[in-house]
Amino acid sequence: MWDLAISDYGDLILAGNRDLAGVSGEDLISQRITTRLLVHRGSWFYDTEGTFGSDLYQSIGKTPQQDLEIDARVRDALTAMDDIVVEDVDWRYADDGKSVVVRVEYSESTKPDESFETPTEFATVTVPVVSEGGF
Numbered sequence: 001m002w003d004l005a006i007s008d009y010g011d012l013i014l015a016g017n018r019d020l021a022g023v024s025g026e027d028l029i030s031q032r033i034t035t036r037l038l039v040h041r042g043s044w045f046y047d048t049e050g051t052f053g054s055d056l057y058q059s060i061g062k063t064p065q066q067d068l069e070i071d072a073r074v075r076d077a078l079t080a081m082d083d084i085v086v087e088d089v090d091w092r093y094a095d096d097g098k099s100v101v102v103r104v105e106y107s108e109s110t111k112p113d114e115s116f117e118t119p120t121e122f123a124t125v126t127v128p129v130v131s132e133g134g135f
Contacts, residue, residue, distance in 0.1 A: 003028055006035070029084060030123040033104055036077045037125045053077065056102070056127055074102060083109050087120050100127045 005013040005021040015021040023031055039053035047053070054077030059069045071089045078086055088105040105122045 001028055003031070006031060010038075026121055029081075029106070029108070029121070032081060033078060033084075033106070033123040034125045036081070037074060037102060037104075037127060041077070051080065070100075070102070074104060078104070078106075085109055094126060098128065101125070102127060 002022050002024045005023040005027075007013050013021040036052070037054050037056055040057055041053040041055050042050035044052050054073055056070065056073045056077065059073055070091050074089045075086050078084070084106040085108075086104060086106050090103045090105075092101055093099075094101050102125045103122055104125070105120050107120050
């Protein structure tokens with residue numbers, strides 16, 4: 001699979017030849033995870049069912065005992081990604097105190113006839129504590 005490359009700020013990236021850059025493989029999966037966690041659920045115009053994105057922004061800044069809530073919201077946002085299996089979700093407040101760093105450990109889904117173990121990869125996403133309108 002292949003898609004357009006997006007920067008950490010949500011902008012399209014230009015390649016050296018001044019064409020739009022692309023992304024594939026593990027970088028594409030990481031980009032898809034990041035996008036799903038940063039976009040506020042229901043805010044994307046073309047998502048008529050209101051299922052794309054996450055409600056993670058609603059958990060940020062409440063209490064230190066929100067481990068299960070953040071874990072559940074991250075897993076819920078990534079459920080539609082049937083090409084990965086979320087293994088673990090860790091989070092911490094960033095050093096600046098203005099954002100939360102979420103680390104998602106995942107493995108790529110394998111077909112039932114494949115018997116080998118797939119290695120666990122991870123994606124790290126920084127979610128702003130106060131954000132309006134999403135990514």
